[in-house]
Amino acid sequence: MAGHSKWANIQHRKGRQDAKRGKMFTKAAKEIIIAAKAGGDPVGNSRLRAAIAAAKAINLPKDKIENAIKKGTGELAGGDILEMAYEGYGPGGVALIVEVATDNKNRTVAEVRHILSKHGGSMGESGCVAWMFDRKGVITLEKDKYTEEQLMEVALEAGAEDVTDEGESWEVVTAAADFNAVREALEAAGVEMQSAEFTMVPQNEIEVDVETGRKLMRLVDALEDNDDVQNVHANFDLPDELLAELG
Structure with missing residues (x-):
């Protein structure tokens, strides 16, 4: 599809191969909690149905799925999770959208800002890259x-x-x-x-050089290692040389 980068494909495969099971479970459970806020019955809640399907695909245990639904509906404590998106820039001027699900937005924004800064990026104002x-x-x-x-x-x-x-x-x-x-x-x-x-x-992608590509991959990996980060979206495409190394 237009605008779907080779990096996105590599990232998707890499995520499946390398992601720690516990991290995947946490993300899946948070999505269920957020989805269940609109109703705990998947029959009438399409987002919840999709979240449950995704959780089952990674073998999230049935009891964890049920508990996440109850947290979302308020039957159990632990459902005070907010979803937000931060926008910013990475090395090479690449646009980034970082989607998070958190119970403490002050902690999360500070951590995301620190990761961006540490890896040559910066936080931007809301709306700066979403367009x-x-x-x-x-x-x-x-x-x-x-x-x-x-x-x-x-x-x-x-x-x-x-x-x-x-x-x-x-x-x-x-x-x-x-x-x-x-x-x-x-x-x-x-x-x-x-x-x-x-x-x-x-909508459009920036093809970066090998050095910038490595920096961006380290940045994305660091963001995705954060427990509150659900997804990272970026508008860069890796050079063939680097893609070949990744296999």
Whole structure:
């Protein structure tokens, strides 16, 4: 899809291979908590359904899913989590959007600002880079379970923009307004999703040199290692030399 960088693809694969299970569980549970604030019944809460599907895809235990839902609805303590997005810049003038879920926004903003500064970046004002990105829905599916034709028949009919081959998986891309309709059409067709979420896709990308690419990768890794950071979006594309090293 337009604006979906090679870096995004590498980052996605790298995240699957390298992410610590505990970190993945924490992110998934927080998304369930936030989603459940709008209602604890997944039948009537599409975001909660998607969050539960994503949690099951990484084998988050059933009791942790149930507890996260109860935290979100207020049945259990621990649901005071806010979701926010910080905007800023990385090395080479690359635009960054850092999405967080936190129970202490003062702590989180200080930590994000420190990470950015330490790695040659800086925090910006709200709205400084968001205009460079489009909000899209992205649904990921196992490559060996479905053919491209099967997915396109269901997804495009429901309003998806594209179905792309991401190496180890299929990716269905939708406009934000069509995300739920496409996800529900795939569900109705019996398609199992690895993940279903909104993301920020850059309208244009900056191709950086190898040195800047390494700095940016270290910055993104440091941000993603923070317990409150849910997602990092950036508008850079890595040079082929660096992509080859990453495999």
